[in-house]
Amino acid sequence: MIAGVLIAAAAFSLTSPAFKEGGSIPSKYTCDAGQTNPSPALAWTDAPANTKSFVLIMHDPDAPMAGGFTHWVLFDIPATTKQLPEGFQAGSVGVSGNSGFRRGGYGGPCPPSGSHHYHFMLSALDVPTLGLQAGAPKGDVEKAMQGHVVGTAELVGTYQRQAK
Secondary structure, X not given: OEOOEOOOOOOOEXXXXXXXXXXXXXXXXOHHHHHHOOOOOEEEEOOOOOOOEEEEEEEEOOOOOXXXXXXXXXXXXXXXXXXXXXXXXXXXXXXXXXXXXXOOOOOOOOOOOOOEEEEEEEEEEOOOOOOOOOOOEHHHXXXXXXXXXEEEEEEEEEEOOOOO
């Protein structure tokens, strides 16, 4: 509080120019775009001051399998990074973990039926690295994150395939 005025800290947030929070993810970022489905551009602001790195996980909790389906795992993203461009390629920034596709990199939404929710979760960590190798699965990344998360920002998009 300064001079009787409460000053609120800005909230750590994750956004995309491709879709709004809770909005539909455009088909160009999905399996309906074929093998070329690029990742959407992402940007974040107001990370906690003690952030040393970030972890990004994209997960579909609506997938018809226990625990849902993970579409993207990226860790050891430097704290100086504030955005990922459309079509981001693993290795240029951070370390790519294995997704549910059993490979690194982004894999777009491809729900078998109905509308699914895709959670892009960005975690700010107080360590510069998780000490994991490329290809680490989501579970190993989450275990290594324990006790180091200083903030989280989430962006949720939806996607439903169109009948052909």
